[in-house]
Amino acid sequence: MQPTSSMNEEFLKKWQMGLQIFRPSIDNTSVHERKKAIKLSADVAMASLRKGTTCWSRALIEKTATEDNFLVRQMLSGIKAEALINKKLPKKIVCHRKIVRRSKKILRRKSKSASEEAAAKAKRLVKRRTQGLRNVVPGGELMSNDVLLLQETLDYIVSLQTQVNVMRSIVDAAEAEIDQR
Amino acid sequence: MDLSEKDEFSAEKRNPDNYDSVNNPSGDWRVSGSNPIDSYPSENLISAGPASCSPSQMMDSFGQTLWYDPTSVQAMGYGGFSVQNNGGNASSSSFRGNIDRSLEMGWNLPNLLPPKGNGLFLPNASSFLPPSMAQFPADSGFIERAARFSLFSGGNFSDMVNQPLGNPESIGLFLQRGGTMQGQCQSNELNVCEPHNDVSTVVKDPTVRSSEQAKPNVPGSGNVSEDTQSSGGNGRKGRETSSNTKKRKRNGQNSEAAQSHRSQQSEEEPDNNGDKKLNSEQSPNSPGNKTNSGKQQGKQSSDPPKDGYIHVRARRGQATNSHSLAERVRREKISERMKFLQDLVPGCNKVTGKAVMLDEIINYVQSLQRQVEFLSMKLATVNPQMDFNLEGLLAKDALQLRAGSSSTTTPFPPNMAMAYPPLPHGFMQQTLSSIGRTISSPFSSMNGGFKRQVCISDLAVCKVNNPRLTL
Numbered sequence: 001m002q003p004t005s006s007m008n009e010e011f012l013k014k015w016q017m018g019l020q021i022f023r024p025s026i027d028n029t030s031v032h033e034r035k036k037a038i039k040l041s042a043d044v045a046m047a048s049l050r051k052g053t054t055c056w057s058r059a060l061i062e063k064t065a066t067e068d069n070f071l072v073r074q075m076l077s078g079i080k081a082e083a084l085i086n087k088k089l090p091k092k093i094v095c096h097r098k099i100v101r102r103s104k105k106i107l108r109r110k111s112k113s114a115s116e117e118a119a120a121k122a123k124r125l126v127k128r129r130t131q132g133l134r135n136v137v138p139g140g141e142l143m144s145n146d147v148l149l150l151q152e153t154l155d156y157i158v159s160l161q162t163q164v165n166v167m168r169s170i171v172d173a174a175e176a177e178i179d180q181r
Numbered sequence: 182m183d184l185s186e187k188d189e190f191s192a193e194k195r196n197p198d199n200y201d202s203v204n205n206p207s208g209d210w211r212v213s214g215s216n217p218i219d220s221y222p223s224e225n226l227i228s229a230g231p232a233s234c235s236p237s238q239m240m241d242s243f244g245q246t247l248w249y250d251p252t253s254v255q256a257m258g259y260g261g262f263s264v265q266n267n268g269g270n271a272s273s274s275s276f277r278g279n280i281d282r283s284l285e286m287g288w289n290l291p292n293l294l295p296p297k298g299n300g301l302f303l304p305n306a307s308s309f310l311p312p313s314m315a316q317f318p319a320d321s322g323f324i325e326r327a328a329r330f331s332l333f334s335g336g337n338f339s340d341m342v343n344q345p346l347g348n349p350e351s352i353g354l355f356l357q358r359g360g361t362m363q364g365q366c367q368s369n370e371l372n373v374c375e376p377h378n379d380v381s382t383v384v385k386d387p388t389v390r391s392s393e394q395a396k397p398n399v400p401g402s403g404n405v406s407e408d409t410q411s412s413g414g415n416g417r418k419g420r421e422t423s424s425n426t427k428k429r430k431r432n433g434q435n436s437e438a439a440q441s442h443r444s445q446q447s448e449e450e451p452d453n454n455g456d457k458k459l460n461s462e463q464s465p466n467s468p469g470n471k472t473n474s475g476k477q478q479g480k481q482s483s484d485p486p487k488d489g490y491i492h493v494r495a496r497r498g499q500a501t502n503s504h505s506l507a508e509r510v511r512r513e514k515i516s517e518r519m520k521f522l523q524d525l526v527p528g529c530n531k532v533t534g535k536a537v538m539l540d541e542i543i544n545y546v547q548s549l550q551r552q553v554e555f556l557s558m559k560l561a562t563v564n565p566q567m568d569f570n571l572e573g574l575l576a577k578d579a580l581q582l583r584a585g586s587s588s589t590t591t592p593f594p595p596n597m598a599m600a601y602p603p604l605p606h607g608f609m610q611q612t613l614s615s616i617g618r619t620i621s622s623p624f625s626s627m628n629g630g631f632k633r634q635v636c637i638s639d640l641a642v643c644k645v646n647n648p649r650l651t652l
Contacts, residue, residue, distance in 0.1 A: 002525075017210070027638065031558070031561050031562055033560035034561035035554075035557050035558040035560075037561075038557040038560050038561055039554065039557040041555065042557060055451075061223060085420065112515075113190065122421040125536040126536050126539065126556055128533050129535075129536055129539035129540055129543065130545050132537060132540060133542060133543050133546075136543055136546045136547055137546065146510075146511075147511065147514045147518060148514055150515060150518035150519065150522065151518060153455065153520065153522065153546070154521055154522055154525065156546065157522070157525050157526070157542075157545065157546060157549070158525070160546065160549040160550065161549065163549075163553055164549055164552050164553055165558065167557065167560065168552075168556060170560065171556055171559050171560055171563065173565055174560070174563045175563065178563070
């Protein structure tokens, strides 16, 4: 499922609303400040599109809120998505590494046949990759099972594609304006 | 007293949730019970909302209907059930009676499902039975099963019918997701599912459940009723796993229909060849049965709040261990999600295997995130004022200003004027509108290519009028 044009428009609308909040404090001379504001508003807009139905959107808003709580709240109120900031996230999954390692060692000692080892190695690879995916997707650590993780990844990818498309078009248009001058 | 109770039960069955009500007097099923198997295919069993009826009541009414004609039932085996495709009135009750009878035939169900909190539940099982369910007397479980069985769509029974009579098939575990039965029903000749989504999900369940949990068991009963309700709820959701029905068919009649998979839901696929597993029904004491039934009740689709189970059907030749079944369900879900991801991530069509796919996905997500960072940085540099006042972009139609009209600061169309916040300079709006034009076109075809429809005259006007304008 590719991002639709309606999704693009919605995202753009929300993003614009968020950017309006930064307008007063436009005297940020630093490029990084501006970039941060742009990205922040874009992320918040993207997350609010899902209206709190997905785990990653809530986690993303939590993350941005911790960095810049006031602005995020302002933005959310602008987008009328204030409820999102209060949504509870599932508990973070805590793995006690020592215990896990010990149990893994014990398990490894048991199976010695070649096929089992291959299967175990494949499993390990997959586990490592899923852990990597959890690190990449916002809120990945909070998802208890792989199925949910994949589902969230799917949604997150679509939203990211929307974001990238909209931003790219705006950049292209702005550059076109500059070139035309 | 029997009749009165049964009527009461029937009355309750007519629930506002759109279930067909069971109006049958108890005598009906007796008659139907003796019908030949041929009457199977078009059975419209709709158990009136088990969800709405209190299980205890159902149980009570059912208790009366048990033990009818055990001999006849035995002769017909499973096929003894006459499924009638009524509007769901008589057949359901009669059906239930039949089921009860067959179930009662000395099946000793081991302790039914493990407690709800079992690992058998799929992670996304959203609901568990209320604790009160466990308090039901043993009969209730039996009745629940029967009720669920009655919800069984005729199509499923046709499978059973085709089996030789003397070979009551143990149905094994069914894997369902809410609304699975919906699809089945539609494909079936029965009208069971159509009016009632709820029924659909239960279709498979009752057969398995009832067969495997024939023994009235207190712990199991709670689960059974849970299943009934959940299956009802599942149907309501309308989700279907036509694949389930496919696999269930013994004769390979994979007609069942509409494979309307919800994209985000992985549909479990019960096996066609549950025949082997069905045999387990005959030996209810077998550990496989026990685990299966436990697993069945443990797994329900999580569609409505009541449901929390997914009914899994064991495949032919596979272990009926509850753990392996749960594992299989999980694997199927994961593979389904991976398929969707394959479509989304470019260049992953040839890739097979979870590890490599996951690697690609991680790389893609990271690259998208980096792209966002880069683009935002670029925007920040390109437009120091950060005045991306592009709300007008949303009104694509209004952004069709042509060069001719923009030679002067023409008043904008009303919608555009309203879209923009009050700006100090009118030509700023002009510029932005031209930008909007260029941007709106890619929106309709987001394929990266984007036509530049910038009107040079607009820009010239803007530049002339406002040399300070930086774009």
